[in-house]
Amino acid sequence: MAGRQGRSARLLDLRPGWKAFVNPWLLRIANNPERLAFIMHRVTGVIASLFLFLHIISTNVPAREGWEAWREEVMNLQGLTLTSILFYIAMGAILFHGLNGTRLILAEALALGIGRPEKPKPPYIAPLLRGFQRTLLYATFVLWIILWALLGYVMFFT
Amino acid sequence: MARASLLYLLQYVTGALMIVLVSWHLAMRIPWLRGVESFIETLDSTVVYNEITGFSVLLLLLAYSTLFHGINGLRMILLELRHGRYWDRAVNIAALITFIVFAAIATHSVVGVEPPS
Amino acid sequence: MAIFDARAAVMIPPRKVKFLIRRYNPEEGRSWWQEYEVETYRGMTVLDALLKIKEEIDHTLVLRYSCRMAVCGSCGMIINGTPRLACQTQVAEVASEARPVVKVEPMYNFKVIRDLVVDFTEFFEKHRRVKPYLIRRDVEERENPKYEYRLLPEEYESFYQYSLCIACGLCVSACPVFASDRRFLGPQALAQAYRFIIDPRDEGWAERLEIVDSEDGVFGCHLAASCSAVCPKEVDPGAAIQRLRSLLLRYRLGLWKKKISGPVGPLEKKAERKPLPPEAETLPGVSLEELEESEVEIPVDELIAG
Ligand code: SF4
Numbered sequence: 079m080a081g082r083q084g085r086s087a088r089l090l091d092l093r094p095g096w097k098a099f100v101n102p103w104l105l106r107i108a109n110n111p112e113r114l115a116f117i118m119h120r121v122t123g124v125i126a127s128l129f130l131f132l133h134i135i136s137t138n139v140p141a142r143e144g145w146e147a148w149r150e151e152v153m154n155l156q157g158l159t160l161t162s163i164l165f166y167i168a169m170g171a172i173l174f175h176g177l178n179g180t181r182l183i184l185a186e187a188l189a190l191g192i193g194r195p196e197k198p199k200p201p202y203i204a205p206l207l208r209g210f211q212r213t214l215l216y217a218t219f220v221l222w223i224i225l226w227a228l229l230g231y232v233m234f235f236t
Numbered sequence: 237m238a239r240a241s242l243l244y245l246l247q248y249v250t251g252a253l254m255i256v257l258v259s260w261h262l263a264m265r266i267p268w269l270r271g272v273e274s275f276i277e278t279l280d281s282t283v284v285y286n287e288i289t290g291f292s293v294l295l296l297l298l299a300y301s302t303l304f305h306g307i308n309g310l311r312m313i314l315l316e317l318r319h320g321r322y323w324d325r326a327v328n329i330a331a332l333i334t335f336i337v338f339a340a341i342a343t344h345s346v347v348g349v350e351p352p353s
Numbered sequence: 354m355a356i357f358d359a360r361a362a363v364m365i366p367p368r369k370v371k372f373l374i375r376r377y378n379p380e381e382g383r384s385w386w387q388e389y390e391v392e393t394y395r396g397m398t399v400l401d402a403l404l405k406i407k408e409e410i411d412h413t414l415v416l417r418y419s420c421r422m423a424v425c426g427s428c429g430m431i432i433n434g435t436p437r438l439a440c441q442t443q444v445a446e447v448a449s450e451a452r453p454v455v456k457v458e459p460m461y462n463f464k465v466i467r468d469l470v471v472d473f474t475e476f477f478e479k480h481r482r483v484k485p486y487l488i489r490r491d492v493e494e495r496e497n498p499k500y501e502y503r504l505l506p507e508e509y510e511s512f513y514q515y516s517l518c519i520a521c522g523l524c525v526s527a528c529p530v531f532a533s534d535r536r537f538l539g540p541q542a543l544a545q546a547y548r549f550i551i552d553p554r555d556e557g558w559a560e561r562l563e564i565v566d567s568e569d570g571v572f573g574c575h576l577a578a579s580c581s582a583v584c585p586k587e588v589d590p591g592a593a594i595q596r597l598r599s600l601l602l603r604y605r606l607g608l609w610k611k612k613i614s615g616p617v618g619p620l621e622k623k624a625e626r627k628p629l630p631p632e633a634e635t636l637p638g639v640s641l642e643e644l645e646e647s648e649v650e651i652p653v654d655e656l657i658a659g
């Protein structure tokens with residue numbers, strides 16, 4: 079055992095670690111937008127949870143300090159302020175997480191839209207990458223941009 | 237710890253629930269649907285008060301499921317990043333405590349709210 | 354670019370290609386990038402180029418390969434940032450006249466033993482953990498089988514694709530979850546677990562479902578689908594994992610029942626022989642009845658001697 083340990087101690091570990099889920103350019107894999115979606119799902123998920131904690135604390139204000147404090151808080155959201163910009167970013171994160179999450183629930187929990195097993199034949203593109211989930215993925219990106227832009231209109235121009 | 241399949245089942249179920257509830261929650265802020273002029277007016281105290289008292293059950297359901305979904309997601313990432321018996325236990329306990337604390341705050345915001353003067 | 358690019362067969366690589374290889378020397382614990390210049394020819398694969406470097410330029414370069422035809426799964430490497438089999442990659446595919454550079458690294462998510470050789474101990478350990486073999490309750494029947502197990506063509510097709518895995522480890526090296534989570538079973542092991550769980554001849558599915566039901570098992574996957582995109586055999590581990598997860602959830606809710614098929618039993622009685630059509634004739638001196646009754650004899654010894 080000691081010899082084995084001595085040997086394995088000298089192996090080089092090239093694992094990228096957490097960089098793998100923040101850096102979409104770590105590997106260059108063709109035909110794989112799902113990886114980008116995975117990374118964005120993680121990042122937006124973390125942003126959304128942090129927003130959730132803040133949101134729960136800030137919506138507690140009417141019950142804790144009364145409505146006067148609430149009005150002051152809301153004023154921070156009017157116009158282009160730091161708060162409103164951060165709020166807008168959090169909204170974008172939530173929109174993406176929700177849209178992409180719909181696809182993930184279908185594919186992961188219900189195994190829908192992932193193609194069916196087949197006998198491999200050229201050009202050897204896996205059924206998962208040709209399934210309906212790929213269409214949903216593109217739709218996610220398009221809808222996300224549209225909805226986020228609409229939200230910006232509602233927040234800043236009304 | 238509960239079985240992973242149960243936690244993940246809940247993760248997917250709360251996810252599906254949130255797709256509906258968050259859409260509704262966001263739609264409440266669209267001015268034209270509420271018959272007002274601007275986004276800020278939908279955050280007016282009377283409007284918000286009516287919303288909290290009128291939809292208290294839905295809002296609480298939204299808060300609990302979102303908290304579960306978010307905290308379980310963070311827990312998942314933390315468990316992935318590092319391993320170790322103490323780390324795993326610390327993450328699980330921290331997740332549980334965070335859930336209880338924030339669920340309590342959310343409950344208070346709905347239950348303890350007074351009408352605006 | 355798909356993994357399989359038919360155009361690669363007629364492409365001509367740049368005449369001289371620079372190979373940047375990430376090397377590692379365990380004795381000194383030193384890792385560095387080394388540059389070699391290789392003269393190419395049409396049809397040269399990256400593996401050919403590496404062997405040429407080893408033969409003509411630097412004998413100390415270490416790599417693992419065996420079949421040179423994408424069958425054994427020994428030569429997985431990261432070539433220009435993509436996990437690929439070196440023997441399946443044409444130099445012309447990865448190097449162009451504009452950029453005649455090929456970067457070769459050992460596979461990520463494995464430990465490097467030396468230069469391009471990585472340690473597969475963990476990989477095979479995880480493969481073994483999901484019990485990748487048929488398990489039968491009836492040991493007597495399994496040890497001394499009399500008949501084959503029934504397997505319908507559509508059942509066969511439901512797992513045939515997943516049984517093509519050559520254990521090259523490319524999917525594991527592409528997996529972003531495996532990059533941070535060393536306990537994760539990995540796409541290859543999970544795909545094999547699924548392949549045996551839905552095999553109707555298998556009875557060990559419940560144990561396997563217990564093994565994969567954890568954060569480090571099937572729930573570690575978050576559908577980045579990189580495994581399916583790099584697999585050289587189109588095994589599609591990503592889809593296998595999603596099916597396994599949905600099956601596991603359904604099983605826990607009591608909505609899934611395993612279908613098990615046993616031995617088929619003796620074949621049916623021989624059918625009546627249909628008479629030959631009148632226009633067909635046997636060769637003179639040959640009797641069909643006799644031929645049918647007699648044992649087939651192949652004069653092996655004679656053939657070898659002759
Ligand atoms: S699933 Fe594909 S990429 Fe993964 S080990 Fe098997 S053959 Fe290689």
Ligand code: FES
Pocket residue numbers: 418419420421422423424425426427428429438439440441
């Ligand atoms: S040498 Fe066998 S797969 Fe490349």
